[in-house]
Amino acid sequence: MSKKIITISREFGSGGRYIGEQVAKALNIPYYDKKIIAKAAEQSGLSEEFIEKKGEYSPIKSMFAYAFVGRDSTGASLDDYLFSVQRDIILDIAAQGSCVIVGRCADYILKEDPSCINIFIHGNMPEKTARIMSMYEKTEAEAVKLIKETDKKRAFNYKYYTDQKWGIAQNYTLCLNSSQITYEKCIEIIADLAK
Amino acid sequence: MSKKIITISREFGSGGRYIGEQVAKALNIPYYDKKIIAKAAEQSGLSEEFIEKKGEYSPIKSMFAYAFVGRDSTGASLDDYLFSVQRDIILDIAAQGSCVIVGRCADYILKEDPSCINIFIHGNMPEKTARIMSMYEKTEAEAVKLIKETDKKRAFNYKYYTDQKWGIAQNYTLCLNSSQITYEKCIEIIADLAK
Numbered sequence: 001m002s003k004k005i006i007t008i009s010r011e012f013g014s015g016g017r018y019i020g021e022q023v024a025k026a027l028n029i030p031y032y033d034k035k036i037i038a039k040a041a042e043q044s045g046l047s048e049e050f051i052e053k054k055g056e057y058s059p060i061k062s063m064f065a066y067a068f069v070g071r072d073s074t075g076a077s078l079d080d081y082l083f084s085v086q087r088d089i090i091l092d093i094a095a096q097g098s099c100v101i102v103g104r105c106a107d108y109i110l111k112e113d114p115s116c117i118n119i120f121i122h123g124n125m126p127e128k129t130a131r132i133m134s135m136y137e138k139t140e141a142e143a144v145k146l147i148k149e150t151d152k153k154r155a156f157n158y159k160y161y162t163d164q165k166w167g168i169a170q171n172y173t174l175c176l177n178s179s180q181i182t183y184e185k186c187i188e189i190i191a192d193l194a195k
Numbered sequence: 196m197s198k199k200i201i202t203i204s205r206e207f208g209s210g211g212r213y214i215g216e217q218v219a220k221a222l223n224i225p226y227y228d229k230k231i232i233a234k235a236a237e238q239s240g241l242s243e244e245f246i247e248k249k250g251e252y253s254p255i256k257s258m259f260a261y262a263f264v265g266r267d268s269t270g271a272s273l274d275d276y277l278f279s280v281q282r283d284i285i286l287d288i289a290a291q292g293s294c295v296i297v298g299r300c301a302d303y304i305l306k307e308d309p310s311c312i313n314i315f316i317h318g319n320m321p322e323k324t325a326r327i328m329s330m331y332e333k334t335e336a337e338a339v340k341l342i343k344e345t346d347k348k349r350a351f352n353y354k355y356y357t358d359q360k361w362g363i364a365q366n367y368t369l370c371l372n373s374s375q376i377t378y379e380k381c382i383e384i385i386a387d388l389a390k
């Protein structure tokens with residue numbers, strides 16, 4: 001196959017990360033997620049722990065606090081710096097060849113790259129809840145709360161850095177409901193499209 | 196295959212109607228679009244011409260005009276009546292067996308039906324423009340204007356009757372960019388999913 005960069009955005013609990021990993025395996029191409037975090041940590045001077053926590057949920061704070069806290073004299077915050085570091089890493093990774101990149105606004109960062117296939121994975125609440133309960137040993141109420149909070153943060157972060165609404169079909173090549181389609185079929189459709 | 200209702204929402208010029216027709220052919224199941232208009236015309240007492248013009252673009256008028264014009268003593272407008280007639284027809288069609296239904300908020304009308312596969316087809320502006328120029332003998336400027344106006348009306352109509360935003364990935368099983376994926380591959384993916 002010709003060079004293909006597959007970016008995956010996903011709702012929490014939709015299995016998007018798993019689907020991304022399996023697509024990368026099926027196509028025998030690199031998969032980037034934690035690796036991006038590690039690379040960003042090395043290059044930025046920020047701690048890996050900070051980056052893992054903040055990497056996708058950057059500017060979540062009150063607008064008042066945001067305006068005055070944690071900014072340098074140019075107006076850039078530590079969050080903005082981290083986003084900039086991650087963006088450079090994603091551009092560098094994409095330049096190297098075919099790969100799968102999960103999260104981190106990669107679809108937006110690479111929007112001028114014609115080799116990109118941008119995927120959005122979402123799912124139904126009952127299936128997502130069951131997955132989070134099982135993966136993180138949560139009660140149903142805790143899982144629902146965590147899903148809502150996490151996706152709210154992802155949507156906010158995406159809007160902040162891209163000025164686009166998260167989950168709008170027009171921003172992606174393909175959007176799939178993994179609860180209805182099944183993970184296996186999602187993997188098959190995405191891998192087949194890349195070929 | 197078990198009973199499958201495939202609803203297709205689509206951007207103007209994205210080839211969604213053609214894709215829907217070809218999916219129905221591939222699966223050898225009925226395709227509904229103009230047929231709905233004809234049925235609605237028969238049952239409503241409204242002219243087929245009025246329905247064809249208004250069927251998907253109902254409440255497009257100023258909010259002031261909407262508040263005072265064309266409503267009966269219950270507050271229902273002719274537009275609302277037409278939507279209600281079309282809804283009943285769609286529910287009736289879906290009860291009869293597998294089919295493809297294009298447009299007319301069918302995804303929302305059938306949202307409780309577990310046999311539904313809801314599809315959203317969109318595309319890139321250059322490809323959509325070229326298609327509309329060729330199909331309707333328009334200049335580039337005319338085609339762009341027509342695409343924007345038609346999709347604006349569709350989005351408004353969808354919002355009005357469903358209270359949902361048109362084109363949000365989460366409302367669909369599958370969303371496809373037909374310019375990137377190609378019509379043929381879209382048809383293949385949808386037909387395969389229904390099987």
